[in-house]
Amino acid sequence: MEQAAHSPTFLSVLLIFVSAAFTDNILLTRFLGMCSCLGVSKKVDTSIGLGIAVIFVTASTAAINFLVYKYILIPLGLDYLRLITFIVVIAAFVQLIEMIIDRYSPSLYNALGIFLPLITVNCAILGISLFMLNKPYGFLETFVYGAGGGFGWFVAIAIIGGIRERINEQALPKGLAGSPITLIIIGIMALAFIGFSGMVKV
Numbered sequence: 697m698e699q700a701a702h703s704p705t706f707l708s709v710l711l712i713f714v715s716a717a718f719t720d721n722i723l724l725t726r727f728l729g730m731c732s733c734l735g736v737s738k739k740v741d742t743s744i745g746l747g748i749a750v751i752f753v754t755a756s757t758a759a760i761n762f763l764v765y766k767y768i769l770i771p772l773g774l775d776y777l778r779l780i781t782f783i784v785v786i787a788a789f790v791q792l793i794e795m796i797i798d799r800y801s802p803s804l805y806n807a808l809g810i811f812l813p814l815i816t817v818n819c820a821i822l823g824i825s826l827f828m829l830n831k832p833y834g835f836l837e838t839f840v841y842g843a844g845g846g847f848g849w850f851v852a853i854a855i856i857g858g859i860r861e862r863i864n865e866q867a868l869p870k871g872l873a874g875s876p877i878t879l880i881i882i883g884i885m886a887l888a889f890i891g892f893s894g895m896v897k898v
Contacts, residue, residue: 709840712833716844722820723852724882724889729820733853733882734875736808743857745804746812747850749793751843753815754824757786758842761825762835782825787816820849852889856881 722728729750737743761782769775794812798805805812815821824845828838859881868877 704834704836709837712837712840713844713847716824716841717848717851718889720845721848721852721889722823722845723849724886726820726823727882727886728823729818729849730882732814732818732820733856734878737853737857737878738860739807740854740857740861742804742807743853744850745797745801746808746815747846747853749797749812749815750818750821750849751846753786753789753793754821754846754849755839755843757782757789757821758825758828758845759835759839760785760789762828762833762838765829778829779822779826782822783816786821786825790816820845852882852885855885 716722720726723730723733732746736746761778764781764785765775765778769778769781790813793815794805797808797812824842827845828841831837831841833841856878860878863877872880
């Protein structure tokens with residue numbers, strides 16, 4: 697679907713969000729961000745907390761990286777530095793999120809542990825900023841695409857966290873407890889989400 701970058705309609709923006717969140721789910725169809733998912737999805741609370749942080753980071757960094765790429769890197773002929781530039785922007789936002797969570801929710805901060813600063817190298821967040829380059833989006837569409845991608849990751853990890861919390865992993869065979877059963881859950885969910893593929897293309 698071709699879109700006017702400077703005059704997006706409500707429907708086109710909504711389709712971008714739905715597509716990024718469900719038909720092109722960053723975790724369940726592209727399998728990016730698996731490391732954080734495996735480590736944090738043991739409980740619903742930590743899954744939701746990290747998921748909300750990811751939404752904020754993906755939406756904000758996708759939009760800022762769009763501006764940096766279009767108005768700084770390309771005019772200066774430095775587009776080959778996009779990867780390291782995007783990582784720096786993402787790292788700065790992760791530090792901001794880390795300080796906010798530490799200030800207002802120390803329990804969540806302690807529960808997330810090492811996985812909060814690891815958002816910096818979460819390939820799902822970097823992937824969204826890189827995928828954005830191949831799409832004919834303006835600033836608003838890019839922001840919505842980032843928000844949708846983060847929301848899709850949030851939905852996936854929240855569901856996985858809920859399932860893992862209900863499963864008594866101690867009652868499972870030793871070879872299935874922990875990461876193996878989580879990967880099985882992700883695989884089954886991925887089959888369901890792949891069913892959305894092709895329903896919305898933007």
